[in-house]
Amino acid sequence: MSPSWPRQLRALLLKDLRLELRTRDTIVAMILFSVVAMMIFQFAVGSRGDDLTEVAGGILWATLALTAVLGVGRSWVPEREQRVLDGILVAPIPRLVLLASKVGAVYAYLLVVEIIAVPLTALFFIRGGQAGDLLLVAVVCLLANLGIAVLGSLLACLALFARARELLLPVLFLPSLLPVVIAAAGATHAVAGGTNDLAEYRGYLLFLGVYAVIFGLVAYATYDHVFDD
Amino acid sequence: MNEYVAAAYGVILFALLLYVVVVGLRSARLAREAELLARLVEREEAERDEAPETDLAAR
Amino acid sequence: MLSVYGVFFVAPEDADQGVIQKIFYFHVAIAMVALLAFLVAAIEGIRYLRDRDRRHDEISSICVGIGLAFSILVVITGSIWAKASWGTWWVWTDPRLVTFVIVLLLYAAYFVLRSSAEGERQARYSAIYSIAAFASVPLSFYSVRVARSFVHPVVFNSGGANMPDSMLAWFVVGQIAMIGVFLTVLQLELIQRRADSALRRIKARLEAAA
Numbered sequence: 001m002s003p004s005w006p007r008q009l010r011a012l013l014l015k016d017l018r019l020e021l022r023t024r025d026t027i028v029a030m031i032l033f034s035v036v037a038m039m040i041f042q043f044a045v046g047s048r049g050d051d052l053t054e055v056a057g058g059i060l061w062a063t064l065a066l067t068a069v070l071g072v073g074r075s076w077v078p079e080r081e082q083r084v085l086d087g088i089l090v091a092p093i094p095r096l097v098l099l100a101s102k103v104g105a106v107y108a109y110l111l112v113v114e115i116i117a118v119p120l121t122a123l124f125f126i127r128g129g130q131a132g133d134l135l136l137v138a139v140v141c142l143l144a145n146l147g148i149a150v151l152g153s154l155l156a157c158l159a160l161f162a163r164a165r166e167l168l169l170p171v172l173f174l175p176s177l178l179p180v181v182i183a184a185a186g187a188t189h190a191v192a193g194g195t196n197d198l199a200e201y202r203g204y205l206l207f208l209g210v211y212a213v214i215f216g217l218v219a220y221a222t223y224d225h226v227f228d229d
Numbered sequence: 230m231n232e233y234v235a236a237a238y239g240v241i242l243f244a245l246l247l248y249v250v251v252v253g254l255r256s257a258r259l260a261r262e263a264e265l266l267a268r269l270v271e272r273e274e275a276e277r278d279e280a281p282e283t284d285l286a287a288r
Numbered sequence: 289m290l291s292v293y294g295v296f297f298v299a300p301e302d303a304d305q306g307v308i309q310k311i312f313y314f315h316v317a318i319a320m321v322a323l324l325a326f327l328v329a330a331i332e333g334i335r336y337l338r339d340r341d342r343r344h345d346e347i348s349s350i351c352v353g354i355g356l357a358f359s360i361l362v363v364i365t366g367s368i369w370a371k372a373s374w375g376t377w378w379v380w381t382d383p384r385l386v387t388f389v390i391v392l393l394l395y396a397a398y399f400v401l402r403s404s405a406e407g408e409r410q411a412r413y414s415a416i417y418s419i420a421a422f423a424s425v426p427l428s429f430y431s432v433r434v435a436r437s438f439v440h441p442v443v444f445n446s447g448g449a450n451m452p453d454s455m456l457a458w459f460v461v462g463q464i465a466m467i468g469v470f471l472t473v474l475q476l477e478l479i480q481r482r483a484d485s486a487l488r489r490i491k492a493r494l495e496a497a498a
Contacts, residue, residue: 154416154420155417155420158413158416158417159404161404161405161409162401162404162405163404171400172401175393175394175397175421176420176424178390178393178428179427179428179430180431182431182432183434186435203434203437204434207430207434210427214423215420218423221419222416222419225337225415225416226412226416228409233368233371234312234372237312237365238314240368241361244357244361248357248473252476255480259480259484262487266487266490266494273497
């Protein structure tokens with residue numbers, strides 16, 4: 001990679017983010033979707049007024065997983081439209097930088113969604129929580145987003161040219177996301193709503209870190225082959 | 230307990246059987262196609278053999 | 289070669305009478321071979337990406353198919369084992385069982401991916417996914433294990449690792465037999481595919497000449 005790759009990365013990332021900020025399509029849709037999804041959970045399991053504190057973490061991460069599938073598919077659209085993926089690069093951007101910029105964009109989108117979704121989860125589903133818990137959950141988000149963004153960006157590329165794109169990506173992505181959901185929901189549950197099992201929390205965080213590292217390696221090893229030669 | 234053991238074995242054997250049937254069907258199809266193609270080639274050779282003879286006969 | 293593998297078909301029928309536990313080691317043997325199949329698929333995926341030889345893609349996809357079929361068997365036999373051992377048809381806390389459910393979804397998606405692309409891209413995408421999916425397998429397993437370890441601090445003993453030597457011998461035989469089945473099926477599939485492809489090529493030639 002050329003020595004200026006951090007600069008290129010930042011430029012690309014900022015371009016994507018700025019584009020998104022201008023239209024706000026993806027972000028708004030993701031936020032709305034996450035709220036609606038939480039409502040589905042509420043009405044599906046909570047209509048009787050049960051205390052959902054125990055499953056609040058699960059609801060949060062189920063919602064975020066589904067939302068991530070949406071967002072990750074959208075992040076490649078500008079490149080697809082400019083046919084960048086066909087190997088016709090307008091500017092000589094290293095492919096790894098391109099992938100990294102997508103990962104960064106998705107990561108940012110997820111963070112924005114979480115800024116809204118996490119407090120909402122606490123509001124709707126958790127009884128007897130403390131504000132400090134939110135910070136701990138924030139750390140879970142920061143870590144989990146990494147693995148989600150990396151794997152998602154890679155798989156979104158594979159689904160890009162398929163006819164049933166909207167269905168293929170979830171089918172591809174969600175099974176691989178299951179470990180993240182297990183770990184992130186577990187970590188959230190460990191610290192939300194009154195319980196504060198830090199050993200458990202740290203165990204799950206470690207897992208999320210390993211997950212991110214492993215898929216980071218997979219993405220690093222295979223990114224070049226995603227693009228047509 | 231033994232019904233469960235039998236059930237487990239049964240499942241595995243059934244799966245194996247299923248696969249054998251699939252292989253059988255597939256090879257039947259392959260054989261059919263091969264036969265068809267063989268007949269096609271033989272027919273074309275026969276036609277080719279006839280054609281120059283009729284030419285000679287016409288002259 | 290095939291005849292050697294064929295012998296292994298017979299071996300599984302030789303069941304010793306004994307504890308149900310031991311007989312269900314079949315379940316473990318099938319599980320191991322399923323994972324082996326997925327590993328081979330991933331390795332062949334890597335090899336395809338290296339040299340772009342279609343044969344690797346062929347082997348990779350067959351192995352995923354075999355792995356998937358074996359995984360279905362794992363889940364079914366595992367469910368039967370669960371009923372026999374614990375009285376319920378399903379448990380969410382056994383990491384192996386849950387991992388194979390995830391594996392089913394993972395590799396079923398492989399075929400959905402395959403059908404969405406053609407030619408070179410199909411092979412390339414399949415290879416990439418076979419690698420990523422295989423990475424998901426241990427992660428899935430450990431995520432369930434980690435989650436469960438917080439509820440049940442006692443380390444789960446997966447059906448008794450301490451086998452008397454006589455049982456161990458049968459287990460190894462069963463395991464080898466399963467690997468034999470895997471290799472046999474792989475060979476059979478390859479042969480059938482090659483034959484089919486050859487016939488198709490002949491047909492195309494004949495139709496072009498006619």
